[in-house]
Amino acid sequence: RTRRTVSATQFEALYRRHYGLVLTVINARVSDLHEAEDLAIGAFELAWRRLEEGREVTLPWLYQCARNLVGNEYQRRDRVHRLHLRLVGESLVQPPPEPLAQNDELATAMRSLTETEREIVAMTYWYDMSTREIADVIGTTEGAVRVRLTRIRRRLRELLDQASERLEVADG
Numbered sequence: 001r002t003r004r005t006v007s008a009t010q011f012e013a014l015y016r017r018h019y020g021l022v023l024t025v026i027n028a029r030v031s032d033l034h035e036a037e038d039l040a041i042g043a044f045e046l047a048w049r050r051l052e053e054g055r056e057v058t059l060p061w062l063y064q065c066a067r068n069l070v071g072n073e074y075q076r077r078d079r080v081h082r083l084h085l086r087l088v089g090e091s092l093v094q095p096p097p098e099p100l101a102q103n104d105e106l107a108t109a110m111r112s113l114t115e116t117e118r119e120i121v122a123m124t125y126w127y128d129m130s131t132r133e134i135a136d137v138i139g140t141t142e143g144a145v146r147v148r149l150t151r152i153r154r155r156l157r158e159l160l161d162q163a164s165e166r167l168e169v170a171d172g
Helices: 008-030 033-052 059-088 104-111 115-126 131-138 142-171
Strands: none
Touching: 008 033, 008 059, 008 115, 033 059, 059 131, 104 142, 115 131, 115 142, 131 142
């Protein structure tokens, strides 16, 4: 492949348009702003290389790149954790808290969704993405995203209502 000169203006526009979203997506998953910033910069380094190769960088590509970098970070953390367990012993290490541990009912309801449904919820409520951006990322139409969101919300509401009823019966 031949390298081409990437326009600084082109890259700067891409960076300005999508850096905030990429950082938000990563930070929500690694829960450490400095680490998230490093990973976001890594995503844009990969974007720069991709542009130099003459390939397009789209929001779906950046989003998937961010997810992959987070996955790599999880694997790195897991390796470090396993090494730590071997070196120090299990009794001194506590598992990290679940992000939704504050609301067990919501965490349980979210786990009942498919991976794509959970991703749509995250993109909508945690990453504040528009239906157009979500549609681009998952490869569908805005209308399909709106329909899926309506169904997801209905399903979550039903699951949370059932959990609430179980709690009332247990307390009563």
